[in-house]
Amino acid sequence: MEMTEYSSTEMMAVCGAHAVKDGERVFAGTGLPVLGAMLAKVTHAPNAIIIYEGGYVDTQNKDLALSVADSRLGYRAAASIGLIETLGFLMMGGRVDVGFLGAAQIDEYGNINTSYIGEFEKPKVRLPGSGGGNDIASSAGRIILMFTHDARKFVKKLDYLTSPGHLSGPGSREKLGLIGKGPALVVTDKCQMDFNPDTKRIRLKSVHPGVTPEWVKENVMFDLIIPNDIPTTAEPTAQELETLRTLDPQGIYLGKGQK
């Protein structure tokens, strides 16, 4: 297959898309997850059903949305209701297979901070907060985390735990009655990580072309599990890239000419 140049952001979007299976019910937030979910739907997962927390159910939007409440998502949606519907009946009701989330920090168990940087009592930065993130992390069948790689985001201890990953390890989600199975995959612009099924601790899964396992190990602030024989992430195909760029012609999420 012909290789095409692609940006690291495009790589992330394609990895996100690959994580969606056909027929799944997908809960997407704004940003790259939207693109990943849309790409999946127009390539290998045409029967994926995409839901946005504002109230849009089973969307077929033609233009890219800036907000989970964007009118663009309303065009040809199968239903257009409200938050109790999407985050309550669908999400807490256990009817969503996969949810995408971003994070400002995660720890070794995939617990998520999107609220504060610094001490709670006197934070350095107030981040957006949970939004629907905690709801998605608690109840979606599995979680895919997507964010650009920065060592300061992979911390030993979160400044604030906004949304549950595997909490303190095996059994801790079940003990609290959480419905979803927690984080399954972390996608950055450098690598992919998953979680050891026995210990629920994060581990390296694949490195993107040009990135070494050593680089990744040095660019997380905890002791990352690195199994033997880490594969290189498959590169996006020419067709995937072409389709992806059709979905975001203005480069709103993909950026313009950025590598």
Add this chain to the structure above:
Amino acid sequence: MEMTEYSSTEMMAVCGAHAVKDGERVFAGTGLPVLGAMLAKVTHAPNAIIIYEGGYVDTQNKDLALSVADSRLGYRAAASIGLIETLGFLMMGGRVDVGFLGAAQIDEYGNINTSYIGEFEKPKVRLPGSGGGNDIASSAGRIILMFTHDARKFVKKLDYLTSPGHLSGPGSREKLGLIGKGPALVVTDKCQMDFNPDTKRIRLKSVHPGVTPEWVKENVMFDLIIPNDIPTTAEPTAQELETLRTLDPQGIYLGKGQK
């Protein structure tokens, strides 16, 4: 004013109508209460807002309904929603001024049985049950009870307490956190009764033309309070009767030619 012959059922409907004030939010069940509420709205209370538990809000039906869910009530309603709306947000939300109810039995405190005649363990008759009755009795601002007079309906002890009246007397509703103020008026085809504000016990308020306080006293199975100087209930006016018959031209609730 010219007097017109009228039936005892018509008398009840008119008494029910008189109990509604202009601008009030009225919750009506099927049967005579519908007629009472509709009569009020087309005579002295044009700004009354009528709500039916199936989901109809602010109705202006042109034909009489057989069911609280009847499509007739949907014609020109201001909204057509569901039970959580009517019995939840509106009723339990404390937004309804007056509710009409029927009863198979009531006791001295206006507590209501619409569920079983005979012992609960081996009932003689299974009645319709609460329906929305308990909800209305619990939370409507005040309750108007309407049923045909029969001594066996006014009992010292209910076979089953379906819907709360004044329970065991002053303060007992408040103690349980019930929002509504409880029964205010009982309308039968023989008389009207209200409740002593201090003791919350039922008492005779007026007797319909031709009925004596003594007859009423003998036709209840508890010791009815009969104040001095019981007035005779005002007779329906010719205009009220004419309007009422227009609302039920087929005599569905009023009966045909019945006195």
Add this chain to the structure above:
Amino acid sequence: MTEAAIEDKRITLEEVTKKVPDGAHIAWGGFGYQRPPEAFAMELIRQKKRGIRVYTCGSEHDLDILVGAEVCLEFEVAFFAIEALGLAPNLRRRSQEGKVKFEDYSNLAMALRFLGGALNVPFMPIRHMIGTDMMEKTRLRKDKAKVIDCPFTGMSITLLPSIQADFGVICAQKADQAGNVQIFGIKGEDNEITRCAKKSIVFVEEIISNEEIRQHPDMTMIPGLYVDYVVELPFGSWPMQVFGIYDYDLAHLQYYVQECKTEEGWQKYLDEWILGVENHEGLLKKIGEKRLKELRADPKYGY
């Protein structure tokens, strides 16, 4: 772009009824005279189901025939009668025979129990029912309701156990083949029923295209995500009504109430109107085109 196939959840009345096993717990839609699953009740009888438990606010002729045929003798319910026409005759008789078991709730209590099931939380709070015999007198459930001290206000508050029934069954005006449902007129508790059930069955008067659904997303009351089976079945709520489509058959209801006052009368009704027709099409033929046409709603009024 790859075109998604539109999932086809259509099935016949006979086949969908076969999927409901004896002993199933059903959250039962429709409210009063509006959109009850009548044809489904009749088919449950024809297929001789037993041991069904029904959860509902209130239904009328549909449940009374289930009681008469002893398909369903256990109810968690708020209301049971034929409004304006009197008590439900089979229910009255079967109750006197000691055959029917009720767990009594109020209408709001049942609707909130469906809402709690839809939210997948174990209970819902209510300010009603407290102070009455409905709190203590119980026949079917270990835990009918619980009163706790509210941890915020200190006041007593009643908790009701949520319902997540095996099946949710409703009738509606329109749906597409993927189960996106449009309901016109009151919704009763049908929105909550389809969301709380493990599997939902929707009977519709008319199947419309997915394209039409997507032209009017605001009109979708129940997204297809909640719906497992869609049955196109005109007059599926006869002898009751469907807003905008047809009115109730008052003459038939009056005949039913009168006829079924005796066991003999009920058996005759059962033989003639339910077992005596092969299926729903047979029933419609028996009712006759003339009568069906009379019942058709005037679009201006909806009945």
Add this chain to the structure above:
Amino acid sequence: MTEAAIEDKRITLEEVTKKVPDGAHIAWGGFGYQRPPEAFAMELIRQKKRGIRVYTCGSEHDLDILVGAEVCLEFEVAFFAIEALGLAPNLRRRSQEGKVKFEDYSNLAMALRFLGGALNVPFMPIRHMIGTDMMEKTRLRKDKAKVIDCPFTGMSITLLPSIQADFGVICAQKADQAGNVQIFGIKGEDNEITRCAKKSIVFVEEIISNEEIRQHPDMTMIPGLYVDYVVELPFGSWPMQVFGIYDYDLAHLQYYVQECKTEEGWQKYLDEWILGVENHEGLLKKIGEKRLKELRADPKYGY
């Protein structure tokens, strides 16, 4: 028949804002870019309100200007940013100054708290938030959330305190003068907000007749019973969007985010776009007919 007068709840933006006292608690409608009460936020600033507390799932530019102008510094909220464009600039700065107090909840938690208020019950159960810092870390409330043992299942379950705010404020497409409201596109948490508030204020793009409301009762999302004031205010959500009516003004939002990164930039924005116009009509004049026309939605797409 006596004709009912149709109650007239219409009022101007200026007058309705005067009815909101300093210190009022407001349940704030709109969700993300969709139908936020922007013009109302600007008028609160012009009238120099202080000490407002806002309850909302998430809003963006509208709340950020309230924070910048220090009208509102207390929030019970789930989300605060300008989606896709970055952090809310005033919020970021005022937070660093230590001036803003948040009580953090999730989106569903806030929506359920409104639902609980609408039902007039003291709390609602939720299976989320448990296990996180949101449960314990608190700034505004004595009782942020409580975990109890479920009396039915024995499992731990979280209870959230219901909200019954002084005011509920939403924007919608259409209403009649009696406050019967039609909302097209997503509803967010606006249905619950109007039902839980002590007084509700509705801003609409267009007033329609009561007759039109009664022709389509299925389209009434919020009956007038819940609504105290109706304000007809075209472009009341600018620079955000209203489904079917107009799109967001992306250029303005980008300009806002850039400009307000510094206090000086914010003060300039405040002077130019909020205090520098006399009222909403003045704002529309400043934006200009040409730009407003560009933002008008194509009815085919809704944006």
